[in-house]
Amino acid sequence: MRCVEDALSRRKLLTGVLGLVGCSDRFNSASETGEEGTMLGTVPFTDEQADLEVVSGEGLDGRLYTDLSKLKDDALVTPNETFYIRTRYPDLLDPNAPWKIALGGLVESPRDLELADLAPKVKKDLGPFVMECSGNGSGAGFGMLSAARWSGVLALDVLSMVNVHPSAKRVLVSGFDGHSKPSERSTPGASWVFTFDELARAGAFLATEMNGAPLPRDHGFPVRLFVPNWYGCTCIKWVDAITLVDDDVPATSQMQEFASRTHQNGTPALARDYLPATMDQAAMPVRIEKWRIGGALVHRVIGIMWGGYQVTDKLAIRFRDDERFVPVDVHPKQTTNATWTLWSHDWRPNVTGEYAITLRVDDPAVPQKRLDLGFYRRRTAVTQTRQV
Ligand SMILES: Nc1nc2c(c(=O)[nH]1)N[C@H]1C(S)=C(S)[C@@H](COP(=O)(O)O)O[C@H]1N2
Numbered sequence: 001m002r003c004v005e006d007a008l009s010r011r012k013l014l015t016g017v018l019g020l021v022g023c024s025d026r027f028n029s030a031s032e033t034g035e036e037g038t039m040l041g042t043v044p045f046t047d048e049q050a051d052l053e054v055v056s057g058e059g060l061d062g063r064l065y066t067d068l069s070k071l072k073d074d075a076l077v078t079p080n081e082t083f084y085i086r087t088r089y090p091d092l093l094d095p096n097a098p099w100k101i102a103l104g105g106l107v108e109s110p111r112d113l114e115l116a117d118l119a120p121k122v123k124k125d126l127g128p129f130v131m132e133c134s135g136n137g138s139g140a141g142f143g144m145l146s147a148a149r150w151s152g153v154l155a156l157d158v159l160s161m162v163n164v165h166p167s168a169k170r171v172l173v174s175g176f177d178g179h180s181k182p183s184e185r186s187t188p189g190a191s192w193v194f195t196f197d198e199l200a201r202a203g204a205f206l207a208t209e210m211n212g213a214p215l216p217r218d219h220g221f222p223v224r225l226f227v228p229n230w231y232g233c234t235c236i237k238w239v240d241a242i243t244l245v246d247d248d249v250p251a252t253s254q255m256q257e258f259a260s261r262t263h264q265n266g267t268p269a270l271a272r273d274y275l276p277a278t279m280d281q282a283a284m285p286v287r288i289e290k291w292r293i294g295g296a297l298v299h300r301v302i303g304i305m306w307g308g309y310q311v312t313d314k315l316a317i318r319f320r321d322d323e324r325f326v327p328v329d330v331h332p333k334q335t336t337n338a339t340w341t342l343w344s345h346d347w348r349p350n351v352t353g354e355y356a357i358t359l360r361v362d363d364p365a366v367p368q369k370r371l372d373l374g375f376y377r378r379r380t381a382v383t384q385t386r387q388v
């Protein structure tokens with residue numbers, strides 16, 4: 001790492017004055033070379049006009065988009081107030097009624113679980129985990145993506161509270177979706193079917209707390225499902241039923257609605273024909289800073305990588321489709337796929353004009369469906385090159 005090798009001694013000298021530590025501050029303010037530059041401002045992405053961090057709409061059309069440009073290495077958890085929202089608290093829910101989850105289907109004796117039954121099994125601080133809406137996109141400033149620390153009860157611990165019949169092969173998790181206003185875009189009735197193995201492998205849990213506070217209403221109060229590394233559409237909010245089912249159950253309306261966004265082969269009729277709605281390795285830029293460093297202009301592109309099934313050090317970037325991909329600088333190294341990791345890249349374009357920023361992982365062994373599709377491409381206009 002250039003930063004460590006060349007700049008550490010100089011940085012040490014500066015540390016006392018500027019309060020900088022190592023070079024992880026690169027995502028915040030200091031220059032990569034250790035030579036102090038001046039940040040001149042930020043450059044916007046082209047054609048992205050989403051209103052960020054304001055709640056809009058109601059019920060199934062309720063939204064809030066997280067402002068990812070604020071991500072910094074000391075601010076990698078999204079506060080509850082600005083965590084993205086897809087579907088707001090159903091107005092037909094009574095927040096004061098005692099909560100019950102009907103645990104039934106192919107079990108010996110069905111029962112209603114109360115919050116008091118779950119409380120002793122809550123595991124604190126299971127996170128941080130990212131969650132992304134499978135319908136994320138430029139219309140939302142790509143802000144249907146956030147990370148939080150979660151507490152909750154592992155799904156397998158919930159299932160161990162009943163005797164499961166041997167014919168039970170899958171688990172249907174359903175949430176309340178009573179909205180008095182019909183939606184303009186979405187189908188009500190949130191539910192998803194999982195195998196035991198999928199729940200176990202993902203470490204799925206019924207979340208009761210988010211960032212150390214009770215779940216906010218819009219995020220599923222009092223109980224939601226969280227499936228680490230699966231798309232948000234599987235993370236059912238206001239969970240009110242868990243039903244053990246056999247291998248022939250139909251796909252739910254939610255699974256069908258989200259089939260293309262979770263990259264299924266068509267829209268299968270049966271739950272067992274769905275692929276896990278997991279997130280392949282993904283990455284995108286979230287902020288472009290303009291710096292003057294030693295008389296030269298540098299566009300510092302800051303971004304995130306998330307999703308994926310194994311850590312990688314092969315993330316690469318290009319700015320035009322006819323360019324070669326060059327490695328980006330991930331520091332500190334990616335150590336987990338559970339939450340996002342920051343990267344940065346100092347870019348010195350020679351000509352002004354429009355650029356399309358594309359990332360990919362230079363490793364054929366790493367599944368990256370959405371990167372292959374150019375799903376997270378963001379464009380920017382360069383109005384100034386080299387000299388300042
Ligand atoms: N009951 C219910 N649960 C739901 C939904 C819904 O409409 N109703 N939307 C799903 C979708 S598509 C996403 S992306 C996540 C969003 O969770 P969040 O609003 O807490 O970010 O919730 C999921 N759980």
Ligand SMILES: [Mo]
Binds near residue numbers: 086133135232
């Ligand atoms: Mo979603």
